Amino acid sequence: MTTHLLEIENLSKRFERQGGGVQALQNIRLQAEEGEFLTVIGPSGCGKSTLLRIVAGLDADYEGEVRLAGGRIAGPGIDKGFIFQEPRLFPWLTVEKNIAADLSLRDKATRRRVSELIELVKLNGFEKAYPRELSGGMAQRVAIARALLRNPRVLLLDEPFGALDAFTRAHMQEALLDIWQTNRTTMIFVTHDIDEAVFLANRVVILKPRPGEISSIVPVTLPYPRKKTTPVFQDLRLRVLSEFEKIEEVAWGESGAGI
Amino acid sequence: MNGRIRTLRPALVGLIVPVSILVAWQLLGNAGVISQLLFPNPSAIWQDFWRLLQGGELASHLRISVLRALGGFALGGGLGIAAGLLVGLFRGIERTLDPTMQMIRMIPHLAVTALFVLWFGIGETSKILLVAKGAFFPLYINTFLGIRNADNKLFEVSRILGFGFVKRTFLLALPSALPNLFLGIRLSLGVAWLSLAVAELLGSTEGIGYLMMDARMLGRTSTVFVGIALFAVIGKAADSLVLAIERRALRWNATYKGQ
Numbered sequence: 001m002t003t004h005l006l007e008i009e010n011l012s013k014r015f016e017r018q019g020g021g022v023q024a025l026q027n028i029r030l031q032a033e034e035g036e037f038l039t040v041i042g043p044s045g046c047g048k049s050t051l052l053r054i055v056a057g058l059d060a061d062y063e064g065e066v067r068l069a070g071g072r073i074a075g076p077g078i079d080k081g082f083i084f085q086e087p088r089l090f091p092w093l094t095v096e097k098n099i100a101a102d103l104s105l106r107d108k109a110t111r112r113r114v115s116e117l118i119e120l121v122k123l124n125g126f127e128k129a130y131p132r133e134l135s136g137g138m139a140q141r142v143a144i145a146r147a148l149l150r151n152p153r154v155l156l157l158d159e160p161f162g163a164l165d166a167f168t169r170a171h172m173q174e175a176l177l178d179i180w181q182t183n184r185t186t187m188i189f190v191t192h193d194i195d196e197a198v199f200l201a202n203r204v205v206i207l208k209p210r211p212g213e214i215s216s217i218v219p220v221t222l223p224y225p226r227k228k229t230t231p232v233f234q235d236l237r238l239r240v241l242s243e244f245e246k247i248e249e250v251a252w253g254e255s256g257a258g259i
Numbered sequence: 260m261n262g263r264i265r266t267l268r269p270a271l272v273g274l275i276v277p278v279s280i281l282v283a284w285q286l287l288g289n290a291g292v293i294s295q296l297l298f299p300n301p302s303a304i305w306q307d308f309w310r311l312l313q314g315g316e317l318a319s320h321l322r323i324s325v326l327r328a329l330g331g332f333a334l335g336g337g338l339g340i341a342a343g344l345l346v347g348l349f350r351g352i353e354r355t356l357d358p359t360m361q362m363i364r365m366i367p368h369l370a371v372t373a374l375f376v377l378w379f380g381i382g383e384t385s386k387i388l389l390v391a392k393g394a395f396f397p398l399y400i401n402t403f404l405g406i407r408n409a410d411n412k413l414f415e416v417s418r419i420l421g422f423g424f425v426k427r428t429f430l431l432a433l434p435s436a437l438p439n440l441f442l443g444i445r446l447s448l449g450v451a452w453l454s455l456a457v458a459e460l461l462g463s464t465e466g467i468g469y470l471m472m473d474a475r476m477l478g479r480t481s482t483v484f485v486g487i488a489l490f491a492v493i494g495k496a497a498d499s500l501v502l503a504i505e506r507r508a509l510r511w512n513a514t515y516k517g518q
Contacts, residue, residue, distance in 0.1 A: 058418065076418040088416045092434045092511045102426050132513035150420070 003070075004031040005186055006055065006154060011064035013050055013212075023211035024050045028064070030205065030214065032154070037180055037187045039201035041194065041240070043247065047212025048190045052156050055188065056082045069153055081147030081155040081185075085162050087139035089131040089146075096127040099145045110149075117145040120179055137168040141175065148179070154186040161196070173199055177224060194244070198236050199226055206240065208247040216243050299481040304488065307481040316470075321489070324455060324466040327383065331390020332451040339395040339447065340440070343402025348432060353403075364396045368457050376462060386458040393454030394447040401443030405436025438512060441505040445498055452494045 011028040014021050024047040032038050040048045053059040054066060057076040066073045068080065076082075089098045096105060096114055103110045118124060121141035131139055140160055147155055157176075161169045173196060180187055191197050197204045201220050208215040218240055226233055281301045287293050288300035295303070311317040342360070346353045371392065375385035409432060417427050433440075459468020467486050474482030 056419065058415065076421070078419075078421045080419070082419045084412070084416075086412070088412050090413065090431070090434070091513070092437065092509075101420055102422060102430055130511040132511065146420075 005034045005036075005069060006030075006032040006188075007065070007067045008051075008055070009065040009067075011051070011054065011062060011066060013047065013054065013059070013062045025054075025062070026211035026213050028212070028214060032186060032188060035184045035186055037189070037200055037202045038205060039189045039191060039197040039203075040205045040207060041191055041197040042207030042212075042215075043209055043244070044192065046207040046209035048192075048207050049158050050212070051207070052082075052158050052188065052190050055154070056080050056156050058082075078150035079153045081150060081152035083140070083143050083147060083155065083157040083160040085159045087131070087136070087143040089139055089142055091131050094128045094130055095123060095134070095142050098131065098142055099149055101146060103149070113149055114145075117148055120148075120182060121145045121175065135168070136164050137172055140164070140172065144176070144179065148183060148185065152185065154188060157187065157189045159191055160189075162191070162193075169196070174225070176200065181224065194237055194240050195228055198233065198240060199228060204240055206243050206247070215247055218243070296478075296480060299484065304481045304484045307479070308485045308488070311470075311482070311485060317485075320465055320467050320470050321493075324459065324468070325493070327386050327458070327466065328390055328451050328455045331387045331454065332394045332448060334387065335391030335394030335451070336398045336444065336447045338391070339398030339443070340402050342395075343399045343443075344406065344428070344432070346399075347403040347406030347436070348428065357403075360396075360399065368393065368454060372457065372461055381462040381464075386455070386463070389458045390451045390454045393450040397446035397450055398440075398443040401439040401446070402436055405439030405443075406432050408439065409435035438509055438514075441501065441509065445501050445505075448497050448501065449494065452490065452497070456490060 008028050008030040011025055012023070013025040014023050028051065040051065042048050050059065054062050055068075055073065057073050057080060060075065073080070090101070093101075096118065099114050099117060100110060105111050105114065118127060121144055123138060123141060123145070126134065126138065131142070134142065144155075144160075161172045164172060176187075177200060179185075187200075189197075189200055198220055204218040204220060206215045206218065207213065218236070220236055222232060222236070284293075284298070285301045288295065288298065299307075308317070342356070346357055346360075368389065372385075372389055375388055379385040379388070413431060413435070414427070417431050422430065455466075456468050459466040460472050463469040463472070467489055471483050471486035474480075474486070
């Protein structure tokens with residue numbers, strides 16, 4: 001028996017609609033190792049978010065096998081942290097209470113962990129702030145801290161920086177790598193930004209649409225911290241981009257110059 | 260000092276209209292333009308108020324009225340929140356219960372008053388029940404609406420965080436409903452107060468409503484006005500108290516506050 005942290009075997013998912021269905025995912029086979037940083041990239045409609053929601057247990061209606069640490073995923077839970085595109089904080093709770101959520105800050109161990117996480121996501125001084133007082137990047141860091149407090153086996157991130165401006169986004173990518181290197185939490189990160197995918201990942205999983213299938217997996221062995229301007233980085237980026245163009249040619253019958 | 264004046268100013272602005280009316284009333288009364296029998300001067304009403312207060316009568320009537328209002332409000336409002344919660348959280352209960360609730364809501368107070376007096380006599384039970392009936396519906400409807408206005412995306416977060424039914428209700432549904440809940444409390448208090456007047460005016464041996472009815476039969480118009488003023492002032496005071504609590508409790512809420 002192999003011991004991958006996450007095992008996805010022959011995963012297929014179909015959305016039935018009036019007047020025909022859509023094959024969102026078809027025969028996905030994918031493994032993730034403990035401590036790995038996986039990015040999943042693909043054009044819109046390739047099923048990358050669907051894949052992530054299935055791993056999170058939010059969508060239980062699929063065919064195939066999805067196992068986390070050997071157990072079939074039966075539903076959502078704190079062992080699978082999830083970061084949405086929006087921070088989705090509780091607006092009536094302060095930063096520290098949002099991170100604690102259902103856990104009591106009166107508990108000393110929780111209190112200490114929350115302070116450590118606030119330190120980790122660099123929100124010192126904002127413990128008592130309400131979500132409406134935070135910028136988008138800060139709010140997303142609160143969401144990440146909330147997920148990490150539960151010590152998830154895997155952290156699933158669904159285009160978490162998609163709504164942020166370019167500077168904040170670059171800053172958040174570095175912050176996330178810091179967190180990953182400190183905590184060694186396994187990350188599965190969905191994005192449609194090639195730079196982001198290559199910058200973060202140990203492996204980039206490229207999905208193609210209609211039906212959603214794995215087109216290829218590009219390993220990224222560059223040491224961290226990476227620089228987006230170096231020639232090696234650009235080479236890798238081009239490799240992923242050319243995979244993309246192939247997908248686009250198949251999907252649309254034309255060159256994918258629009259990416 | 261300056262800051263204190265600034266916080267007082269909005270309250271003073273609210274006094275402009277009632278004070279102007281009182282001054283005009285007094286002046287017109289002094290000039291003999293309006294009948295002293297139908298519209299006794301504010302000064303006469305004040306003297307009457309002072310007489311009732313000194314005699315100790317007023318305090319005992321007021322005490323029983325406030326107790327009835329609070330008792331009825333607690334009973335009806337509490338049940339309203341509970342029923343609103345159940346109907347808001349479960350669609351099955353909504354389908355079963357809500358149509359009946361809406362029918363009962365449409366039954367006029369005066370119609371049930373006759374029944375309540377028949378069933379329970381003119382004692383405390385019928386009065387508290389009438390107040391409770393009035394207080395029930397604003398809280399029932401607003402609790403329901405508050406829960407249904409909750410952000411569905413946050414319910415997904417609660418699944419990710421592994422909330423069960425109890426946590427979902429108390430950490431998510433109720434706080435989401437809080438703005439509506441406060442509106443419901445203010446409306447309920449108002450209706451409770453109005454229902455109290457109806458109950459006491461129709462048949463009672465003590466309370467502000469009885470004081471007014473008794474005075475009317477004796478032709479003491481000024482005492483009727485004392486009762487009216489008490490209803491207005493105490494009602495407004497209770498409303499302001501709830502509003503102050505609401506402002507504190509809803510600090511997190513980032514809604515439009517007007518220009």
